[in-house]
Amino acid sequence: METQDTAYLRRVQGQVKWFDPTKGFGFVIAELGGPDILLHANVLRNFGQGSVVDGSRIDLMVQDTHRGMQAVEVISITPPQTDSAVPLRDMMDFTPEDIAKRPVEPARVKWFDKAKGFGFANVFSKSDDVFIHIEVLRRSGLSDLQSGEAIGLRLVDGERGRMAIEVVGWESAAK
Numbered sequence: 001m002e003t004q005d006t007a008y009l010r011r012v013q014g015q016v017k018w019f020d021p022t023k024g025f026g027f028v029i030a031e032l033g034g035p036d037i038l039l040h041a042n043v044l045r046n047f048g049q050g051s052v053v054d055g056s057r058i059d060l061m062v063q064d065t066h067r068g069m070q071a072v073e074v075i076s077i078t079p080p081q082t083d084s085a086v087p088l089r090d091m092m093d094f095t096p097e098d099i100a101k102r103p104v105e106p107a108r109v110k111w112f113d114k115a116k117g118f119g120f121a122n123v124f125s126k127s128d129d130v131f132i133h134i135e136v137l138r139r140s141g142l143s144d145l146q147s148g149e150a151i152g153l154r155l156v157d158g159e160r161g162r163m164a165i166e167v168v169g170w171e172s173a174a175k
Contacts, residue, residue, distance in 0.1 A: 002040065002055065002172070003152060003161060007064050008063050008064060009065075010034075010061070010062060010064070010080075010097065010107060011038075011059070011060070011061055011062075011074070011075070012028075012030050012031070012037065012060050012061075012062045013030075013031045013058070013059050013060075013152075014028045014029050014030040014031050014037065014055070014057075014058055014060070015028065015029050015055060015056070015058065015152065016019065016028055016029070016039070016052050016053070016054055016055060016056045016058055016102055017029050017054070018054050019037060019039060019044070019051060019052045019053075019054065019143060021041060021051040021143065021144045022035065022144075022145065023046065024038050024040065024042075025038060025039060025040050025041060026052070028058055028060065028071065033166050034069070035068055035069050036068075036069070037039065037060065037069045037070065037071055038064055038067070038068060038070045039058075039071045039074075040070070042072070043071050043072060043074060044074060044076040046073070046074070046155060047074035047077070048168075048169025049074075049077070049168065049169045050142075050143060050144070050145065051064075051139075051142050051143040051144045051145070051147050052077055052142065052143060053079055053080065053141055053142060053143045054080075054137050054164040055079055055080035056077050056078060056079050056141050057075065057077070057078040057080075058076070058077050058078075059074070059075040059076040060074055060075060060153040061070075061075065063114075064075070064076065065096055066078065074119075077141050078141070079138070079139060079140065079141030079171075082151040083091055093158070094165060099154055099165055099166050100112055100154075102154040102155065102156075102165065102166075103154070104152040104153065104154055104168055105124075105151065105152065105153050105154075105155060106123070106124045106151075106152055106170075107121040107122060107123045107124060107125045107126070107150075107151055107152065107153045108121060108122055108148060108149070108150055109121045109132075109145045109146060109147055109148060109149045109151060110122055110129060110147065111147050112137075112144065112145035112147070113130060114134065114143075114144050117133065117145045118132060118133050118134060118170060119132050119145060120132065121145075121164070123125065123153065125153075128161070128162060129161070129162075130155060130161075130162045131160070131161065131162070131163040131164065132145070132153075132162060132163070132164045132167065133163070133164070134167065136163075136164050136165060136167060137167055139166070139167050140167040140168065142167055145167075151167055151168065151170060151172075152167070153166070153167060153168075154166040154168070154170040156162075
């Protein structure tokens with residue numbers, strides 16, 4: 001493990017080029033150009049997320065290493081705009097403000113299959129399954145979820161039961 005010299009840290013804004021949670025890393029393109037920035041899964045987890053959707057705007061602290069530019073801290077992530085996405089029927093009546101007013105409930109991912117486009121989680125201390133659609137995940141700035149991962153959910157009662165309307169990092173849920 002390399003030591004971190006804070007004298008050489010700098011703040012960079014950019015866009016997520018790609019991130020693969022299975023591989024445990026991805027790359028960011030700096031807004032002002034330069035080499036790609038390595039974004040390791042541990043740095044993302046320290047921010048409270050296990051993945052990030054490609055195209056997200058990201059604000060980072062970075063450092064130069066003998067292997068190139070690496071992110072050492074995530075300051076903020078803004079998901080890409082998805083206006084072209086087909087809205088989910090259960091979400092059509094909710095504005096972003098309505099969603100933000102809903103409480104964040106701590107939950108654990110039961111399973112999520114990116115290829116199928118959905119999965120389920122359980123809110124802590126409740127036994128019923130909560131449906132999570134891939135589009136909700138993308139709108140929340142995430143690309144994938146891992147079984148057992150701790151997350152926060154904003155929920156609605158949909159046509160077929162409780163469903164996530166937003167997924168947030170664990171730190172937001174633990175507050």
